[in-house]
Amino acid sequence: MKYRRFGRIGWQVSEVGYGMWGMAGWKDSDDAESARALQRAVDLGCNFFDTAWAYGDGQSERMLGDLVRANPSRRIYTATKVPPKNLRWPSRREFALDDCFPPEHIEKYVESSLKNAGLERFDLMQLHVWEDRWLDDDRWYRTLDRLRRRGWFQAIGISVNRWESWNGVKAVRSGWVDAVQVIYNIFDQSAEDELFPACREHDVAVIARVPFDEGSLIGNLTLESRWPEGDWRNTYFVPENLKATVEHVERLKAAIPPTMTLPETALRFILSHPAVSTVIPGMRKPRHVEMNIAASDAGPLPRALLEELRRHRWDRTPTEWSQ
Numbered sequence: 001m002k003y004r005r006f007g008r009i010g011w012q013v014s015e016v017g018y019g020m021w022g023m024a025g026w027k028d029s030d031d032a033e034s035a036r037a038l039q040r041a042v043d044l045g046c047n048f049f050d051t052a053w054a055y056g057d058g059q060s061e062r063m064l065g066d067l068v069r070a071n072p073s074r075r076i077y078t079a080t081k082v083p084p085k086n087l088r089w090p091s092r093r094e095f096a097l098d099d100c101f102p103p104e105h106i107e108k109y110v111e112s113s114l115k116n117a118g119l120e121r122f123d124l125m126q127l128h129v130w131e132d133r134w135l136d137d138d139r140w141y142r143t144l145d146r147l148r149r150r151g152w153f154q155a156i157g158i159s160v161n162r163w164e165s166w167n168g169v170k171a172v173r174s175g176w177v178d179a180v181q182v183i184y185n186i187f188d189q190s191a192e193d194e195l196f197p198a199c200r201e202h203d204v205a206v207i208a209r210v211p212f213d214e215g216s217l218i219g220n221l222t223l224e225s226r227w228p229e230g231d232w233r234n235t236y237f238v239p240e241n242l243k244a245t246v247e248h249v250e251r252l253k254a255a256i257p258p259t260m261t262l263p264e265t266a267l268r269f270i271l272s273h274p275a276v277s278t279v280i281p282g283m284r285k286p287r288h289v290e291m292n293i294a295a296s297d298a299g300p301l302p303r304a305l306l307e308e309l310r311r312h313r314w315d316r317t318p319t320e321w322s323q
């Protein structure tokens with residue numbers, strides 16, 4: 001495992017971090033297997049774990065707390081997120097700060113996350129949706145800064161809405177956020193346009209999320225793919241999205257060298273960008289952990305392949321199902 005500096009905060013975080021949504025929010029999870037996968041990741045050098053209150057109403061935070069307690073000699077960086085008060089993902093332009101992050105709501109949920117995890121502090125506290133417009137009202141920042149001084153976390157971050165990487169550039173430039181979490185993968189390359197240059201200029205850490213486009217960049221989706229009833233993926237891969245996605249993935253497969261797999265290529269594409277501090281694949285199986293951590297050891301992709309993959313950029317606009 002290789003490590004990278006986490007922006008101006010300066011932590012040395014593993015290039016491959018860990019996304020903890022699926023194990024507490026998707027329907028086909030096996031808690032014992034997820035716990036084994038988490039421990040395998042720690043054993044292989046993964047030290048950055050991303051959770052949120054919203055992942056199973058605290059269940060994923062509890063699993064992270066257990067992992068930290070089971071590994072007292074390891075430095076494990078913990079990141080969680082405050083949910084928006086209206087529980088709507090993503091935020092929309094018309095939502096006011098008071099709809100999503102009024103001061104008392106932020107404080108209540110930071111406290112609740114600490115209790116869920118059974119930890120005295122987190123390393124990174126993120127807002128789970130974001131509107132750059134909220135920079136006009138500094139109450140969210142003053143609240144987080146006050147809680148930070150209390151020792152409840154060290155760094156402040158935002159999580160940018162799907163397919164809206166532009167809607168975080170001003171926050172990065174404001175100097176108030178230490179880290180930004182954004183979707184970045186072979187299809188969604190838009191963060192390269194404005195967000196990454198701003199992060200590099202202001203030394204803000206980048207957490208690249210959803211590296212496999214919620215699973216499509218694994219390469220096994222078909223037009224018949226369905227998930228257990230109540231699983232979020234049924235509402236994302238609606239017929240319209242499933243069809244377009246399968247077509248894009250099939251075209252992409254032709255560009256993957258025979259010596260590489262699509263998931264490995266997907267992760268190494270992300271890690272080839274120097275603005276990225278860590279990539280956080282969702283993983284619930286130890287063998288996925290092993291495969292993904294090996295992508296860090298394999299290093300950046302050759303330039304010619306990177307150029308070919310850039311041609312698979314797929315810009316999409318948020319819709320009612322894109323969440």
Ligand SMILES: NC(=O)c1ccc[n+]([C@@H]2O[C@H](COP(=O)([O-])OP(=O)(O)OC[C@H]3O[C@@H](n4cnc5c(N)ncnc54)[C@H](OP(=O)(O)O)[C@@H]3O)[C@@H](O)[C@H]2O)c1
Binds near residue numbers: 020160209
């Ligand atoms: N708004 C936000 O802030 C927000 C939104 C979405 C996600 N996130 C964060 O980003 C993380 C990652 O996104 P995600 O989990 O939604 O999607 P993702 O990482 O794009 O895809 C996860 C899927 O890929 C599978 N997978 C992982 N490695 C694999 C491998 N080597 N081979 C085959 N399959 C593999 C996983 O299977 P298994 O689970 O069965 O191992 C899971 O089904 C989340 O867990 C969460 O921490 C944040």
